[in-house]
Amino acid sequence: xxxxxxxxxxxxxxxxxxxxxxxxxxxxxxxxxxxxxxxxxxxxxxxxxxxxxxxxxxxxxxxxxxxxxxxxxxxxxxxxxxxxxxxxxxxxxxxxxxxxxxxxxxxxxxxxxxxxxx
Amino acid sequence: xxxxxxxxxxxxxxxxxxxxxxxxxxxxxxxxxxxxxxxxxxxxxxxxxxxxxxxxxxxxxxxxxxxxxxxxxxxxxxxxxxxxxxxxxxxxxxxxxxxxxxxxxxxxxxxxxxxxxxxxxxxxxxxxxxxxxx
Numbered sequence: 001x002x003x004x005x006x007x008x009x010x011x012x013x014x015x016x017x018x019x020x021x022x023x024x025x026x027x028x029x030x031x032x033x034x035x036x037x038x039x040x041x042x043x044x045x046x047x048x049x050x051x052x053x054x055x056x057x058x059x060x061x062x063x064x065x066x067x068x069x070x071x072x073x074x075x076x077x078x079x080x081x082x083x084x085x086x087x088x089x090x091x092x093x094x095x096x097x098x099x100x101x102x103x104x105x106x107x108x109x110x111x112x113x114x115x116x117x118x
Numbered sequence: 119x120x121x122x123x124x125x126x127x128x129x130x131x132x133x134x135x136x137x138x139x140x141x142x143x144x145x146x147x148x149x150x151x152x153x154x155x156x157x158x159x160x161x162x163x164x165x166x167x168x169x170x171x172x173x174x175x176x177x178x179x180x181x182x183x184x185x186x187x188x189x190x191x192x193x194x195x196x197x198x199x200x201x202x203x204x205x206x207x208x209x210x211x212x213x214x215x216x217x218x219x220x221x222x223x224x225x226x227x228x229x230x231x232x233x234x235x236x237x238x239x240x241x242x243x244x245x246x247x248x249x250x251x252x
Contacts, residue, residue: 023206026190030197046194053190080207087203098245099203105242106210109235113213116231 004067011063012075019056020082024090025049070117074110081107128199135200136247138192139208145189147215151223152182204246210239 029046033039040046064072080103087093156179160172173179196205214236220226 023202026194027197027202030194033194033198050190077210077213080209083206084203087201087206091202093201093203095203098248099207102242102245103207105238105245106207109237109239109242110210110213112231112235112238113217114235116217116229116233116235 004071008063008065008067008072009075011059012072013078015056015059015063016076016079017082018052018059019076019079020086022049022052022056023079023083024086025052027091068118070114073117074107074114077107077110131199132201132204133247135196135198135205136208138196139200139205140211140243142189142192142196143209143211144215145185145192146209146212147219149182149185149189150212150216151219152178152185154224156180156182207246208243211243214239 025045026049029043029049032043032045034043060076084095084099084103088095156172156176159176159178160169164172173183217232217236221228
């Protein structure tokens with residue numbers, strides 16, 4: 001942790017935040033999927049989702065130039081916490097107990113992988 | 119223009135979407151390994167132009183980014199009929215595949231932390247697969 005500057009952590013947390021919007025817009029766009037290639041290419045929600053993903057990966061690359069990957073890589077998984085928020089707030093999906101338990105387990109598991117990688 | 123609406127909680131449809139996302143993560147992990155292999159051939163500090171050219175001309179990089187494209191298409195197909203809050207956490211499976219592939223392909227060491235991490239992530243995803251949609 002001590003070798004990882006705060007700026008890198010901020011970049012990577014930013015990447016996880018914008019990445020979650022990528023997931024959200026892919027989901028909204030997927031619900032309005034057309035049959036033809038043209039209608040997919042002009043599906044602005046889908047394209048916005050992909051743009052968010054690309055932006056997020058640029059932030060991630062900026063973040064991992066310095067610092068330990070074992071610390072930074074697991075932080076990307078916080079994107080699934082943001083995504084859970086948007087699923088509830090914007091898509092109105094039910095947040096059930098299994099979803100919280102599963103997310104908790106997944107985050108613990110990823111943190112352990114981070115510890116095992118240093 | 120849009121396909122016929124499917125009930126959000128149709129269990130069979132939800133299961134199919136779930137398995138599709140698991141496939142996505144396997145393809146995404148293979149993409150990461152290919153990109154890492156290709157990037158090793160790129161040298162320590164390539165310029166933007168060198169990187170862009172290498173993405174097309176280096177077979178491992180080209181294959182890696184193509185697989186990313188395929189995995190994105192599969193993800194969109196999966197999201198069509200599944201809940202985002204159920205499907206998105208499954209993406210953590212990528213970490214599991216990358217860890218296993220790194221041991222197999224790059225001969226990185228396996229240790230108790232990694233093993234515990236893999237088991238807990240798979241357990242969490244099993245919880246989602248069994249009870250998440252109810």
